[in-house]
Amino acid sequence: MTMTAVIMAGGKGTRVASVNSQIPKPLLPVAGKPVLLYEIECLHRQGITDIILVVGHLGDKIVARFGDGREFGVHIEYINEEEPLGTAGALYYLRDRLTEDFLLLNGDLIFDVDFARLMAFHKVHDALVTLLVHPNDHPYDSGLVIADGDGCVRGWLTKEDERTWYKNCVNAGLHVLSPRLLQKLEAPQKTDLDRELIRPLIPTGEIYAYRSPEYVKDMGTPERISAVEQDIQSGLVQRKNLRERQRAVFLDRDGTINKYVGFLRDINEMELLPGTAEAIWAINQSGYLAIVVTNQPVIARGEVTWEELDEIHRKLETLLGQKGAYVDDIFICPHHPDKGFAGERPEYKIDCGCRKPKPGLLLQAAQKYNIDLAESWMVGDSDSDVMAGKAAGCRTVKLDDGMTLADAVGYILQNAVW
Numbered sequence: 001m002t003m004t005a006v007i008m009a010g011g012k013g014t015r016v017a018s019v020n021s022q023i024p025k026p027l028l029p030v031a032g033k034p035v036l037l038y039e040i041e042c043l044h045r046q047g048i049t050d051i052i053l054v055v056g057h058l059g060d061k062i063v064a065r066f067g068d069g070r071e072f073g074v075h076i077e078y079i080n081e082e083e084p085l086g087t088a089g090a091l092y093y094l095r096d097r098l099t100e101d102f103l104l105l106n107g108d109l110i111f112d113v114d115f116a117r118l119m120a121f122h123k124v125h126d127a128l129v130t131l132l133v134h135p136n137d138h139p140y141d142s143g144l145v146i147a148d149g150d151g152c153v154r155g156w157l158t159k160e161d162e163r164t165w166y167k168n169c170v171n172a173g174l175h176v177l178s179p180r181l182l183q184k185l186e187a188p189q190k191t192d193l194d195r196e197l198i199r200p201l202i203p204t205g206e207i208y209a210y211r212s213p214e215y216v217k218d219m220g221t222p223e224r225i226s227a228v229e230q231d232i233q234s235g236l237v238q239r240k241n242l243r244e245r246q247r248a249v250f251l252d253r254d255g256t257i258n259k260y261v262g263f264l265r266d267i268n269e270m271e272l273l274p275g276t277a278e279a280i281w282a283i284n285q286s287g288y289l290a291i292v293v294t295n296q297p298v299i300a301r302g303e304v305t306w307e308e309l310d311e312i313h314r315k316l317e318t319l320l321g322q323k324g325a326y327v328d329d330i331f332i333c334p335h336h337p338d339k340g341f342a343g344e345r346p347e348y349k350i351d352c353g354c355r356k357p358k359p360g361l362l363l364q365a366a367q368k369y370n371i372d373l374a375e376s377w378m379v380g381d382s383d384s385d386v387m388a389g390k391a392a393g394c395r396t397v398k399l400d401d402g403m404t405l406a407d408a409v410g411y412i413l414q415n416a417v418w
Contacts, residue, residue, distance in 0.1 A: 001047045001116055004098060006091070009036060009107030010056030010081050024058040026107040027065060028219055031229045034065065035219055038110050038232075040072050046115050048103070049074040054090045056081035088193035092185040099179055104193075106173035110228050111216040112241040113174060121210045122176040125151065128206035129198055130176040134216060135168035135317070135326035137284070142170045143194070147209040156199050165267075165314040168326045169209065172216040213289050213328040213369065215240040235418070236287050245372040249283050249412060250362055250389065251327070252380030253294035256405055258316065260381070263298050267308070270315050275406040277323035282409050286416065288376075289328045289369060293361040293388070297336035302343030306334075329368070331361040356380075357387030362394065379408045 009026040026036035040051065051074050055062050059080055069076030079090050091104075101122060103115065113132065122130040131153070133145050144166055146155035157163055171194070184197065191197060201207055215237045217228050231237050238244070254260050257276050261269045283290040298304040304312075313330055320326055335352040336344075354360030366373050378389025381399040389396040397408040 001119070002050075003048055003100065003102055003115075003119070004050045004052060005043050005048050005103040005105060006052045006054065006094065006098075007036070007039060007105045007107045008087060008090075009053050009062055010059060010084070010090075024055075024062055025219065027061060028108075028225070030110060030219070030225055031232045035110060036062070036066070036107055037072070039105060039107070040066070040069070040074060042112055043103075043115075044073050048115065051076045052079060052094070053077070053107075054079045054081065056084055084190065085188060086190040086192050088185070088197050089189055089191040091182055091191075092188040095179075095182040095185065098182065101176055101178050104175040104177050106218065108219045109173055109216055110219070110232070110237060111172075111174065111214070112237050113212065113214045113216065114242040117242055118174070118210055118212070119176060121151070122208070125208045126206075127176070127208040128178050128181055128201060128204070130208045130210050131198075132172045132174040132216065133169050133209045133211050134172050134213065135321075135328065136170045137281075137321075137324040137326065139166065139168040139170060139317075139321040139326070145169045145171055145209050147211075151208045151210060152205055153202050153207040153209050156194070156202065158195075165311060165318045167314050168317045168321045169211065172212075173218065174216060211329070212242070213240065213246075214242055239287055239418070242370050244370070245375075246289055246369050247287070247416075248289040248291050248328075248365065248369070248371050248376040249409065250291050250293050250365070250376065250378045250394065251280075251405075252356075252378075252382070252385045253292055253316075255381035256379060256385075256399060257292065263301075263303065264312065265298055265304050265308075267312050267315055270312050270319075272316075272319050273405065275404055277320050277325045279404075279406040279409040280320060280327065281323065281325040282406075282413060284325060286413055287418065288412075288416075289371070290326070291365050291369075292327050292330040293356070293365070293378075294330070295333045295356050295384075297334070297355075299332075299334035300336035300345055300348035301341045302345050303341075329365065331365050333361055357384040357391065359388050359392035362388060362392035366392070377412050379405065379412075 027034045066076055079093050081090050143159055144157040147153050219225055259271045259273055280290050333354040335348050335350055335355050337351045339349050373393040376394045378394045378396045386396045386398050
């Protein structure tokens with residue numbers, strides 16, 4: 001892929017000073033290699049070889065380590081911040097150098113991402129900025145991006161903003177930027193990329209969020225460094241790249257994740273079953289994707305609006321996030337073939353291919369995330385869940401005779417061979 005990657009590598013890394021305060025944060029060793037080297041290698045594997053490093057604090061050490069990049073199969077140029085310019089100020093110097101869309105990456109990340117997919121999404125939407133967003137295990141103290149169903153960003157909650165029920169959708173620190181954005185920088189002055197450059201442009205409808213389950217983690221604390229080292233050594237980091245075939249645990253919603261109350265119409269009745277968050281956390285740690293596939297005929301019946309259903313799912317994600325768990329995506333069938341309900345919505349009164357026991361929702365997820373269905377599982381509490389899983393080619397577990405989601409996940413992980 002021919003494009004330029006700009007890496008912001010000038011941070012001081014104050015939160016990891018206890019690990020090593022004598023080297024810049026991008027040179028922190030993780031499983032025997034500097035963080036920045038992992039980034040460069042991931043870019044190189046995908047044919048991205050033109051790299052610009054923005055350096056500042058102890059930047060001479062970064063230059064000494066990487067030079068012109070020839071040793072690593074890439075070409076590296078440098079922008080040196082004489083004074084700290086925040087997360088975007090130094091981009092001013094690129095206004096006349098970059099004429100095509102480019103990657104902007106934080107220099108303290110371990111990631112393995114299919115950049116071709118990210119760029120394709122950006123191009124389709126003709127975005128000014130595309131943010132790679134993902135769920136994480138601490139959304140309660142993270143900034144959250146609010147996007148519509150097409151990915152257009154409609155809002156942005158900072159850590160300080162009040163929130164009730166929210167979607168676990170965190171800016172991962174990987175961006176695609178149009179060079180048009182650089183023209184908004186009028187001087188090389190301290191500028192915050194998110195707060196001062198991107199967020200004010202949300203009303204234009206040109207900011208998009210690309211949601212991905214791929215591996216992206218920062219080196220913010222010594223504890224995170226240790227966790228990332230384990231993920232590198234286990235092979236999890238590269239396995240999560242969507243160029244690789246993924247495995248998923250598909251989860252029914254009502255009676256599997258949350259208490260069954262019949263048709264769930266009232267957000268106050270959304271309550272996680274005991275052990276649900278812990279079971280989904282185990283899926284997250286294993287490398288399987290955790291994907292909800294749920295029939296919601298309440299939409300066709302006119303008993304719940306899309307907005308109300310979205311709020312119910314925001315509550316679901318909030319409750320999981322409070323315990324460090326998350327789902328990678330939620331696929332919904334809104335259809336219901338039977339007619340005659342007061343207030344029903346005729347456009348959804350069809351015999352579709354996505355309503356379980358048909359496998360449509362699983363097939364949609366497989367196409368979106370490159371999932372190997374034969375190596376995946378469907379877990380639910382009804383025969384229709386099992387039938388949908390089998391029709392898609394998955395292995396299945398039915399929750400009956402007192403079996404819990406935790407029991408099912410334990411069985412799945414015992415039988416997993418990577």
